Amino acid sequence: MLSGKRIILGVTGGIAAYKAAILLRAFQKSGADVRVTMTPSATQFVGVETFSALSKHDVAVNIFPENRPTSESWTQHISWGEWADLFVIAPCTANTLAKIAHGISDNMLTATVLAARCPLLLCPTMDGEMYQSPAVQQNLKEVQRHENHLLEPTEGYLASGLEGKGRLPETDDILQKSNSIISKSRTNGPLAGKKVLVTAGPTREHIDPVRFISNPSSGKMGTAMAEAALQMGADVTLIHGPVNIPLPEGIDTVEIESAEELFKQVKDHADADVVIMAAAVSDFRPASYNSQKTKKEDAEFSLGLTQTTDILGWLGRQDLPGQIRIGFAMETENLLENAKTKLNHKNADWIVANSLNGDQSGFESDKNTVHLLGTETEQTFSGTKQDVGREVLEKIFNSQ
The missing domain is CATH 3.40.50.1950 (Flavin prenyltransferase-like)
Incomplete structure (x- = not known):
């Protein structure tokens, strides 16, 4: 504990x-x-x-x-x-x-x-x-x-x-x-008795058995959110991609690899009271998969891609009564504008936005600076990812 x-x-x-x-x-x-x-x-x-x-x-x-x-x-x-x-x-x-x-x-x-x-x-x-x-x-x-x-x-x-x-x-x-x-x-925390689902880390979209499309997400921010929810009394399930960080004790964990596997697990746990979509989900996957390693001499010079499922959007369309949906947005430009668009289009309750361009933020960093956006709220938090995760959830659930 x-x-x-x-x-x-x-x-x-x-x-x-x-x-x-x-x-x-x-x-x-x-x-x-x-x-x-x-x-x-x-x-x-x-x-x-x-x-x-x-x-x-x-x-x-x-x-x-x-x-x-x-x-x-x-x-x-x-x-x-x-x-x-x-x-x-x-x-x-x-x-x-x-x-x-x-x-x-x-x-x-x-x-x-x-x-x-x-x-x-x-x-x-x-x-x-x-x-x-x-x-x-x-x-x-x-x-x-x-x-x-x-x-x-x-x-x-x-x-x-x-x-x-x-x-x-x-x-x-x-x-x-x-x-x-x-x-x-x-047992007296603001999330006591609540089921909280958190996603974290990257996904991998395989081209063949040895090559894949992915991103540098470490899973640190999502894990920090899961820890914060646990400390606030919640029963937490963490669905995570391939990560190399310690996972919190007292939390149910499910390991996935691809965006499609993540989508399946989210659907299985979609009855959660709170969903925190902190995973860095690949937006695209290869249009076709080669079951054998592609040799250099046989490789094409272009790779066909197709979009993966918009999981946060799917959750928004289900719009389960009383469910609170918290999405994440990482941008390299027009951070707040793009985050506000995502908040509206995905039917999310909150968006946590951060930029790759900041000195105290990014995939591998232990620190982060984020902007929390709600329908009537905009607030900035900075510090370690553990501190930021806790402060974000305290702000959200102290405003309910």
Whole structure:
């Protein structure tokens, strides 16, 4: 369940802070993208550079850090709060616990807690006598009253030299709890209970057994859309052409090769609540197929072509009640004009348009810049394909 998820890892000033580096790596091995925020006290136990190197993101500590423009820092808690699927604070000291219980936001970590729109998991860690104190017990009740999640500390040998309840839970226990929270949050997503069909990657139209017409589509954008739909609670089927990228866990996949095979599979799954046609489908196929390899000396100097089935157009003509159809348009010129024409002619609800001419877009790129067009909407999204896929679907289904 953590694959493709965005997790903020909060680290506070306790001796168990060093274990947070191990937890970060465990989240990453589970497929999550992790950003770290630390309290100033936490940096006395583990350096910022450690978490920055491991996470490959800047670490957020101060609301107004030195040597950084204010415009780039003071709203970071807002952007991170919107970005995350889960916020885990491990370890969470008694001091930070008290601040969260009473809405105090005097550093980047506590400010981000208030701004977060995702579930919050607290792993309180402190000496046993501190944990059992009436004030801490009251604060634990208070944070749970606000529907936050709590993973109680374990018993054992503590940094003070005493034995008691206050140790940070094992990494596997934190992962299991995080999985459980994410799983429950999916059932409340905007696509919960919906069947979503996504197509991705190229098609191949064979001339003979060893030659074909195709395109450089990597399938990254379509796969990102499938992941985003899964995270929003949908039951997802991904129909994909020949691709060399990892496919998301938790998604039913069907591999095809030609446009005709894709059309057959789309027809079989045409009852989906949402169809996302992100595949780069060949518009033409050879007029004839040679069952044997064509020799050079026997080859014609021209190749006859015929059009393949317009799958998005076919879906539009079926016009199933309540179905939402999202098409893709890739152009080299007149991007918006051509995309708007496609939106109308295909009877689609939305078109996601991007240009091959952009520096941050294209078939093989991990990033993309797209224009989302609806009957009354036009908006641009830029970033990684995972970010763009999620933002596009959030825009569409938050507007329903």
